[in-house]
Amino acid sequence: MAALGNFIKIVGWIVLAVTELWGFFLCLAIISEVAGFWGIVAALIFGPVTFVAAPLYAGFAWGIWFPFVLCYGGGIAAAILIAIGGAISRE
Numbered sequence: 001m002a003a004l005g006n007f008i009k010i011v012g013w014i015v016l017a018v019t020e021l022w023g024f025f026l027c028l029a030i031i032s033e034v035a036g037f038w039g040i041v042a043a044l045i046f047g048p049v050t051f052v053a054a055p056l057y058a059g060f061a062w063g064i065w066f067p068f069v070l071c072y073g074g075g076i077a078a079a080i081l082i083a084i085g086g087a088i089s090r091e
Contacts, residue, residue, distance in 0.1 A: 005089025012081030019074025026067050027054035 027050050031043040034057070043050040055067035 002089045005085045009082050009085030012078045016078035023071035027051055030054040030058050
């Protein structure tokens with residue numbers, strides 16, 4: 001069972017990496033649309049703020065909730081998979 005738990009944890013980490021990287025580039029695209037080149041520069045300097053604010057802005061201002069679901073839902077799904085894998089591998 002430890003192998004199954006480790007496999008689920010690896011899948012969780014892959015889900016986290018893919019969704020968060022995709023979400024970050026999507027956030028940069030949102031910032032680029034709103035603020036242009038200098039917005040991207042500022043977004044890269046203030047990365048965590050970008051990751052929080054851009055999906056919320058796209059959802060409330062444009063009505064597009066996919067970035068929010070991708071960034072936050074992907075993190076939640078990955079955390080659940082990692083927790084389940086950890087619980088299984090401890091048996």
